Amino acid sequence: YWPPQYTIMDGDTLKPLKVVSTRGVTVDGDYHPEPRVASIVSSFIKPEWVVNVKETGQILLVDYTNIENLKTTTIGSAKFLHDGGWDASKRYFLVAANASNKIAAVDTKTGKLAALVDVAKIPHPGRGANFTHPKFGPVWATGHLGADVVTLISTPSEEKKNAKFKEYNWKVVQEVKHVPGNLFVKTHPKSKHLWADSAQNPDKDIAESVTVWDMADLSKPKVMLNVAKDSGLPPTKAVKRAVHPEYSADGKEVWISLWGGKTDQSAIVVYDDETLKVKKVITYPKMITPTGKFN
Secondary structure, three states: OOOOEEEEEOOOOOOEEEEEEOOEEOOOOOEEOOOOEEEEEEOOOOOEEEEEEOOOOEEEEEEOOOOOOOEEEEEEOOOOEEEEEEOOOOOEEEEEEOOOOEEEEEEOOOOEEEEEEEOOOOEOOOOOEEEEEOOOEEEEEEOEOOOOEEEEEEOOOOOHHHHHHHHHOOOEEEEEEOOOOOOOEEOOOOOOEEEEEOOOOOOHHHHOEEEEEEOOEOOOOOEEEEHHHHOOOOOOOOOOEEEEEEEOOOOOEEEEEEEOOOOOOOEEEEEEOOOOOEEEEEOOOOOOOOOOOOO
């Protein structure tokens, strides 16, 4: 987050090649001395990075073909930009503006803002989740820290079979009932399930649990799994927060982090996505509050 800059490095040696300050003017026209860089992703279409600057609400498309003569496209969106993920086509990057309760979608093909979608309080998608809704076609999902819903936004598709869903594009098509305090939502192309944590919920049982929906029927959760109890770890006074469900590459398993208290054991609890039963509980003394898991 600090200092307010991003650094371009050599991919092999990690030697810094160029440092670029992010100090500047916000989307509201005010100067900000220390705007933080929230997330950086690489375009699938062009030799560009998508750099999201938190306090300014500016999305930067940085063309890295000529680092000495750097070309940057600045796209105004909303404050405060945080984390986000790609739609199913990998053309659009959707990022949360969590102080504005909006999702900004940038079109990396045209280099323009595709949409600014109003959503519920404090969106926190992580990378979000893409799946095909039975009624609305391709959608991207985000949870919320401050609202009791998972929001589904229709995303464009160039496939002919999805042309009938065009009228819904960049609209909130459904708000799936959940609980506040969500950090991450996940699914997998080979799975029928949508998973969401609630790690920041003030209720102990809810914070220690995750919710699973069958995507064929999102009207109600299929089940809420108490990860803390399923872990088999001894009960503690501290809340064991269940966070960041992540699929294995083949979509057969879901790995969930379990934050122990300061002096308590943490764990990673592995579920079978088909049966929703625990397959393995991973513990290690030096594994303290594990969070993100990636493959």
